[in-house]
Amino acid sequence: MTSTIDALALRRTLGRDAWLPPEPFSPDGWRLVARDGRSSIIVTVALFDDGADWIHASRTGPDRVPT
Numbered sequence: 001m002t003s004t005i006d007a008l009a010l011r012r013t014l015g016r017d018a019w020l021p022p023e024p025f026s027p028d029g030w031r032l033v034a035r036d037g038r039s040s041i042i043v044t045v046a047l048f049d050d051g052a053d054w055i056h057a058s059r060t061g062p063d064r065v066p067t
Helices: 007-014
Strands: 029-033 040-047 053-060
């Protein structure tokens, strides 16, 4: 799968010790799960008609649901 997101750089930024390796998610996205299994992050990209890439990220946790 080819992606516009550098998932390994994302994991390095978040902290390799805190997050499991990224898993492919959707046509152009990644899901990262915290090593403790209590949180996850999903980052996806969509190409709009104007030619711009739109990046969306959401994070969940034990006491948090994305809005």
